[in-house]
Amino acid sequence: MKVSVVGVGEMGAPMARRLMAAGFTVTACDRSQAALAAFAAEGARTTHEPASCAGDDVVLVVVNTAAQLREVLTGPHGLTFSVVSPGPVVVVMSTVAASAVREMDGIVRAAGARLVDAPVSGGDARAAAGSLTVMVGGRPEDVAIAVPVLSHLASHVFHCGSVGAGENVKILNNAIGTLNALVTAEVARIAIDCGVELDQLANVLEVSTGRNFLSTSGSALHRHFERYGHSREVFHSAMALYAKDAVLAAELAASVQGDFPVIDALARLARGNDDKAFETWRAIADAEV
Template identity: 45%
Template sequence: MSELPSLAFAGIGLMGLPMCRRLLTAGYRVTVWNRSPDKCAPLVALGAQVADTPAALCDAAGIVLLCLADTAVVRAVVFGPNGIIEGAREGQLLVDHSSLEPSATREMAAALAARGMRWVDAPVSGGTAGAEAGSLAIMAGGRAEDIERVRPILMHLGQRLTHMGEVGAGQVTKACNQMIVACNALVIAEVVALAERAGVDTRLLATALAGGFADSKPLQILAPQMAASEFEPVKWHVRTLLKDLDTATGLAREQGGATPMTGLAAQLMRLHGSHGHLERDPATLVELFRERRS
């Protein structure tokens, strides 16, 4: 039986922590880096090593995985001082689980390729529960041989890994995913607020609609939280959905297409965020519609 490859991982946040935990449990040697080193402590307790810089991740492993907040953060970690590009070597792979702008992904991949390190964009869907259970949906862009190289690793994180095309295709697919998720979350918030005003027991909505055409994972997760006004602990962030909606509308402009539903969702999400909810869970979207009752 061949020895498992050593891995490196940057970004120990809501998603990165359970993803790394699963890789360690599966027997991989994992070196981690995070801007706030204290967040690495639970992984160190499981046997992870900590790198001093992103560049040092390339010394520790031939496959470097990222799960970071946005395009600007990925750019800084890869190309900033002591960034991954400074340690990159021929034959290494960067696997980016972040949700980024597709055009920026292609640009950064080309720049890193000049150092011999290839890029796989592999954003995920399924939230923290999916990360903990290893049931994420992973949509990937990159060379087929690179995706097959990392498939055994990523299958510890997800139930499915789909090769969507060349570099950037994974990010396009994630933008489509987020269009559906965000619009769904907003209409669920509308539904809960409307049902409340009409005197319906909103705690029963998710159960009543389960299995019908209106059913969805967001409905089963968000409707009960909204009905009970249970917004803690934060499982994901309003700012993340807003960022991804902006990516989607920008992509539509680049392609000369129209996304009116997504554009409206972005406006509503931005309005909600402007009321101090950017760092809160999207379940708080119900408050946007409750506030309109007067």
């Protein structure tokens, strides 16, 4: 099976390498010549233009924003301009609004290809290990084509419903994850200042109601904040992603009936997380474990 990966950055690169190791014929597509050079040296086909990927069976799109997704699919060198029916299954792995994916689904289908959304939970280490969680939205016949590829990248693949359903579930998951990260940072900082070691804190959280993805051990908790707490640039990049996901959650909440004050507050909090929060994360990063 021929698979293209459009966007071989922090997440796309380990995904592409896992697929190469599994025996897929992989095309790496990216604007960065340096990124492509690494894949060319490893034997992958490389290209700067998504249109060159239209002849493959499956095309994974691993970009950050809806605007970038639209550019990949409909830009001057977009994939949809080179599709020959039956075209590939386009797998949108970005975290974007379901409405954006549904809009692209209509365009991709009109061009003769198919689309599923498949955002992931788990960072680059889990991508390299093939232990991501993937939330899929799409027609069953299209999902069936994508799953053999996704199964090499993930330990859990969930078909959540029609096109856009994967995005909605991912956005809701990220709302909880963002809140956990922001609250756990402040809790850990308070614990340190009170003389509680991170291992002690994590041991209690992991078997209590405060359990979350950061509480598996003191070293895991420390490692997360150490990754972001030693550089303002890295920290603010992470906060920008938290803010993007929180805004998506607030927009999703606004599309249904009911009042959701916590979700609304999370979006405001994530957007306003400033240097005071960085000092909290740095204090945890500097703590002994």
